[in-house]
Amino acid sequence: MDQTHREVFEKYVYAGAISRDADAVAALFTDDGVFDAPLAPDGHPLHQRLVGRDAIRAGISAYHRQPAYQAAMNRERSALVLHDTTDPDVFIAEIDVAFDEPGGRRTTMSLVQIFRLRDGRIAKLRDYFAEPPSAAPFTLA
Numbered sequence: 001m002d003q004t005h006r007e008v009f010e011k012y013v014y015a016g017a018i019s020r021d022a023d024a025v026a027a028l029f030t031d032d033g034v035f036d037a038p039l040a041p042d043g044h045p046l047h048q049r050l051v052g053r054d055a056i057r058a059g060i061s062a063y064h065r066q067p068a069y070q071a072a073m074n075r076e077r078s079a080l081v082l083h084d085t086t087d088p089d090v091f092i093a094e095i096d097v098a099f100d101e102p103g104g105r106r107t108t109m110s111l112v113q114i115f116r117l118r119d120g121r122i123a124k125l126r127d128y129f130a131e132p133p134s135a136a137p138f139t140l141a
Contacts, residue, residue, distance in 0.1 A: 002120060003120055005082055005084060005091040005115070006082055008028075008091075008115065008117065008120075008122070009082060009091075009093055009115070011028060012025070012028055012115075012122070012125075015027075015028060016060065020064040022056075022057045022058075022060040022061035022064060023057060025056065025057070025060045026053040026054075026056045026057035026060065027053070028121060028122050029053055029056055029121055029122045029123070029125075030118050030119070030121045030122065030123045031052065031053060032051070032052055032123075033051075033052065033053065033056060033121065033122055033123055033124065033125075034049065034050065034051050034123070034124045034125070035049070035050040035055075035056045035059065035060075035125050035127070036049045036050070036124070036125070036126045036127070037126075037127045037128075037129065038126065038128065039128050039129060039130055040129070044063075045059055045062035045063040045066070046059055046060075046063055046127070071099035071100060071101040071102070071107065072099065072100050073097060073098070073099060074098040074099060074100045074106070076098075077098030077106075077108075078095075078096060078097050078098045079095070079096045079098075080093065080094070080095050080096075081093075081094045082094075089116055089117040089118065089123075090114070090115065090116050090117070091114075091115050091117075092112060092113070092114050092115070093112065093113040093115070094112055095110065095111050095112070095113070096108050096109075096110045097109045097110075097111070109129065109130070111127065111128055111129035111130075112128045113125060113126065113127050113128070114126040114128075
């Protein structure tokens with residue numbers, strides 16, 4: 001059974017941001033899948049283009065070994081819009097993740113992810129994100 005774009009996206013979010021399981025993230029990709037984060041700064045574990053499940057697993061694992069961002073995701077203030085395209089294998093996720101930081105400060109991290117699927121798996125993911133200025137990688141509470 002074919003998965004909807006929302007189902008693919010939710011599996012990706014659960015495997016990565018929620019459970020922080022690099023093996024599960026890599027399993028969502030085709031054997032030759034590509035993860036690209038063109039806005040990641042030099043020195044960031046996801047700065048380089050990751051090609052193939054092994055490279056994706058290694059990059060995501062290194063990213064998740066960093067200290068977690070010490071803020072809780074505020075689901076009520078966060079927003080997600082999925083955009084279908086004329087190509088049934090391509091969809092775009094537009095995300096504003098709202099965080100409540102210690103001390104009452106609020107931060108929002110906006111990102112866009114472009115997914116290209118092949119046979120129900122992610123063939124290419126371009127993740128355009130910039131972490132909040134004071135942040136290391138974040139976790140969802």
